[in-house]
Amino acid sequence: MSEYLIKNVAVLGGTPTDLLLRDGVIADPADAPADAEVIDASGLIALPGLVDLHTHLREPGREDAETVETGTRAAALGGFTAVHAMANTEPVADTAGVVEQVWRLGREAGYCDVYPVGAVTVGLDGERLAELGAMADSAARVRVFSDDGRCVSDAVLMRRALEYVKAFDGVVAQHAQEPRLTVDAQMNEGELSGRLGLAGWPAVAEEAIIARDVLLAQHVGSRLHVCHVSTSGSVELIRWAKGKGVDVTAEACPHHLLLTDELAATYDPIYKVNPPLRSAADVAALQEGLADGTIDIVATDHAPHPHEDKDCEWAAAAFGMLGLETALSIVQQTMVDPGRLDWAGVAERMSYAPARIGRVSDRHGRPVQVGEPANVVLYDPGARRTIEPSESASLSRNTPYRGMELPGRVVATFLRGKATVLDGKLA
Amino acid sequence: MKRHLLSAADLSRADAELILSTAAELRELADRPIKKLPALRGRTVVNLFFEDSTRTRISFEAAAKRLSADVINFAAKGSSLSKGESLKDTALTLEAMGADAVVVRHGASGAPHRLAHSGWVRSSVVNGGDGTHEHPTQALLDAFTMSRHLGQGQARSLDGRRIVIVGDVLHSRVARSNALLLHTLGAEVTLVAPPTLLPVGVGTWPVEVSYDLDAALPKADAVMMLRVQRERMHGGFFPTAREYSRRYGLDGKRMATLQDHTIVMHPGPMVRGMEITADVADSDRSVIVEQVTNGVAVRMAVLYLLLGGSTPAVGGEE
Ligand SMILES: [Zn+2]
Numbered sequence A: 001m002s003e004y005l006i007k008n009v010a011v012l013g014g015t016p017t018d019l020l021l022r023d024g025v026i027a028d029p030a031d032a033p034a035d036a037e038v039i040d041a042s043g044l045i046a047l048p049g050l051v052d053l054h055t056h057l058r059e060p061g062r063e064d065a066e067t068v069e070t071g072t073r074a075a076a077l078g079g080f081t082a083v084h085a086m087a088n089t090e091p092v093a094d095t096a097g098v099v100e101q102v103w104r105l106g107r108e109a110g111y112c113d114v115y116p117v118g119a120v121t122v123g124l125d126g127e128r129l130a131e132l133g134a135m136a137d138s139a140a141r142v143r144v145f146s147d148d149g150r151c152v153s154d155a156v157l158m159r160r161a162l163e164y165v166k167a168f169d170g171v172v173a174q175h176a177q178e179p180r181l182t183v184d185a186q187m188n189e190g191e192l193s194g195r196l197g198l199a200g201w202p203a204v205a206e207e208a209i210i211a212r213d214v215l216l217a218q219h220v221g222s223r224l225h226v227c228h229v230s231t232s233g234s235v236e237l238i239r240w241a242k243g244k245g246v247d248v249t250a251e252a253c254p255h256h257l258l259l260t261d262e263l264a265a266t267y268d269p270i271y272k273v274n275p276p277l278r279s280a281a282d283v284a285a286l287q288e289g290l291a292d293g294t295i296d297i298v299a300t301d302h303a304p305h306p307h308e309d310k311d312c313e314w315a316a317a318a319f320g321m322l323g324l325e326t327a328l329s330i331v332q333q334t335m336v337d338p339g340r341l342d343w344a345g346v347a348e349r350m351s352y353a354p355a356r357i358g359r360v361s362d363r364h365g366r367p368v369q370v371g372e373p374a375n376v377v378l379y380d381p382g383a384r385r386t387i388e389p390s391e392s393a394s395l396s397r398n399t400p401y402r403g404m405e406l407p408g409r410v411v412a413t414f415l416r417g418k419a420t421v422l423d424g425k426l427a
Numbered sequence B: 001m002k003r004h005l006l007s008a009a010d011l012s013r014a015d016a017e018l019i020l021s022t023a024a025e026l027r028e029l030a031d032r033p034i035k036k037l038p039a040l041r042g043r044t045v046v047n048l049f050f051e052d053s054t055r056t057r058i059s060f061e062a063a064a065k066r067l068s069a070d071v072i073n074f075a076a077k078g079s080s081l082s083k084g085e086s087l088k089d090t091a092l093t094l095e096a097m098g099a100d101a102v103v104v105r106h107g108a109s110g111a112p113h114r115l116a117h118s119g120w121v122r123s124s125v126v127n128g129g130d131g132t133h134e135h136p137t138q139a140l141l142d143a144f145t146m147s148r149h150l151g152q153g154q155a156r157s158l159d160g161r162r163i164v165i166v167g168d169v170l171h172s173r174v175a176r177s178n179a180l181l182l183h184t185l186g187a188e189v190t191l192v193a194p195p196t197l198l199p200v201g202v203g204t205w206p207v208e209v210s211y212d213l214d215a216a217l218p219k220a221d222a223v224m225m226l227r228v229q230r231e232r233m234h235g236g237f238f239p240t241a242r243e244y245s246r247r248y249g250l251d252g253k254r255m256a257t258l259q260d261h262t263i264v265m266h267p268g269p270m271v272r273g274m275e276i277t278a279d280v281a282d283s284d285r286s287v288i289v290e291q292v293t294n295g296v297a298v299r300m301a302v303l304y305l306l307l308g309g310s311t312p313a314v315g316g317e318e
Helices: A070-075 A096-109 A134-138 A155-168 A190-197 A203-220 A232-243 A256-257 A261-266 A281-294 A329-334 A343-357 B013-031 B054-066 B086-096 B111-117 B138-148 B173-184 B212-221 B230-236 B241-248 B286-306
Strands: A004-011 A016-022 A025-027 A037-040 A045-048 A050-055 A082-087 A113-116 A171-174 A224-226 A246-254 A377-387 A407-417 A417-422 B046-048 B070-075 B100-105 B124-130 B162-166 B186-191 B208-210 B222-225 B263-265
Touching: A016 A190, A016 A407, A025 A082, A050 A070, A050 A343, A070 A096, A070 A203, A070 A407, A070 A417, A082 A407, A096 A113, A096 A134, A134 A155, A155 A171, A155 A203, A155 A246, A171 A203, A190 A261, A203 A232, A224 B263, A232 A246, A232 A281, A232 A407, A232 B086, A246 A281, A246 A343, A256 A329, A281 A329, A329 A343, A329 A377, A329 B124, A417 B138, B013 B138, B013 B173, B013 B286, B046 B054, B046 B086, B054 B124, B054 B286, B070 B086, B070 B162, B070 B230, B086 B100, B086 B230, B100 B111, B100 B286, B111 B124, B124 B138, B124 B286, B138 B222, B138 B263, B138 B286, B162 B212, B173 B186, B208 B212, B230 B263, B263 B286
Parallel strands: A004 A037, A004 A045, A050 A082, A082 A113, A171 A224, A224 A246, B046 B070, B046 B100, B100 B124, B162 B186, B162 B222, B186 B208, B222 B263
Antiparallel strands: A004 A016, A016 A025, A045 A377, A377 A407, A407 A417
């Protein structure tokens, strides 16, 4: 394996220094052998390898949209060294067999570590618990459980899930969407949905579930994670719950930090996502919540879809957008450049905290310092790039950022000292 | 000039008045023995209907034929929401046929917008009713009918007129287009409905909103009753059909509180006994049958101005 001597890199944006990546760990640059590959990283910053708690890799079942191989390539290009693969595959990842399959595919691909998320209920049907313990004990060591795509809406089932996963230090990641309030819902419910004649997805449908779940988590003393928080009311509820000492964590997605529901007026389903794009006030509240730590992490909700599922009328289109390759740039644009967050804050929200929540922080989400695993991203915050969907490593092209100029560029990604990306290209 | 008519909001006051005055000229044709004009000879108009609506389809068909256009009726019934690609595939087929204008009726809100802006077709797109979004030519024919009765055919005569629209505003494309167009034409619109059948954000529309039909009726110059679809009764929007009729239906007793000149309208098809009683629908105030005749003239005006008019006028630059 190559050894990399990275010169003049600003770790977390600090004073430039040198890093040696050797034998899968970060080593003292003074020990660099003469034949080490030297990377001039002047002007670049180093961040710990990013960890995504919410990725849809679509395999098994929808290999026309994404595979573990293509999805982890996109992840590496986005600076990720670990992703949590959501359970809504076909078949659903609700048994030890399926999660081990996904885990093995990740190992074979080798672009980043893949941690399968297990379904909370059999077939995501919300009726009875899947074999959570078997998935936890499997080779995939599942710790995050989610019916994402669907809400665990039954209060008793949610309570039991929260309780049950305590036995193996698991967490339930809830897709908070009250189903009866969102039948056929198409976009954020507000003045615009009324005008466009698209069925509304009201904020209360998310907030009602979050309110219930934080109270349940408090009652049974369990750990709760809230997926893709999208409304200002949700931020308020989570802030309140944390103030009460509830063991709750929450994520925001890049698209909810940048885009608003006004885009639905195009009727172009490239902007159709679940939960939907919300108002500018919601976007501001999410940014503020992410800055003050109410929202713990950024998670991509990378959701690939084949062209035909987006090249149609709005109501017929699939929900979801790509996110892995653009996440860091959007966090820079919405959080770092306006001064809401420094690079240490980005490392916390995109690496340390998601690794802690997913219980993988023995290997990921570690500081960039001597003796730690060499999971490192080199990033050029001064670069600017125009998003061109055809350049994506994903099998799908459903990025809402087409033609948009975004700041920053991932120059290199290292997974345990091995380059997965060099010069901005897959290594 | 705008190549498409997708929303009543696309129309400036001048655009709308030009359509209505053109429609008035074309309306006179209806009383002549030869009803045909050569204006769109050699042009092709496609009626692309993903939803069954015989009356709207026939109206557009008659309009195009009276302007000597070739008409192709394309019924792509029921295929769309389950399989989204059919809208695009159908559009590409039409493009190959060389359609100059496509009138599209679709169950999905925004489908005409998608057709016009996706690059699938080059023809002009006319929204013939999309989902719960809009139905701009219905609003134009309603305004045309009102202007004939309330102001000797002058569109300007709708200035300050009070129009009461009653019923399922939430799911009504007719209500949305009418609210926009009538406001553009200077009328004062009041929407009357139970709160469950009003969209969120209706407070930002350029209209008054009331839950009380009896209070709204005496001041009205025109009353438009919207259809209440049977399936809404199972959606919990109101307790029973009987209670709905009692609170929001137009019956003879309520009709008696109207001013002498006030007209009663309905975009059809009516649910007699639900939102309107038979004696009201068949009364002298009812202009429901005339709405159908006016529909042809208004749609002729829209097609003429979009495709052939020497003074193209529907909307500004896109
Ligand atoms: Zn979700």
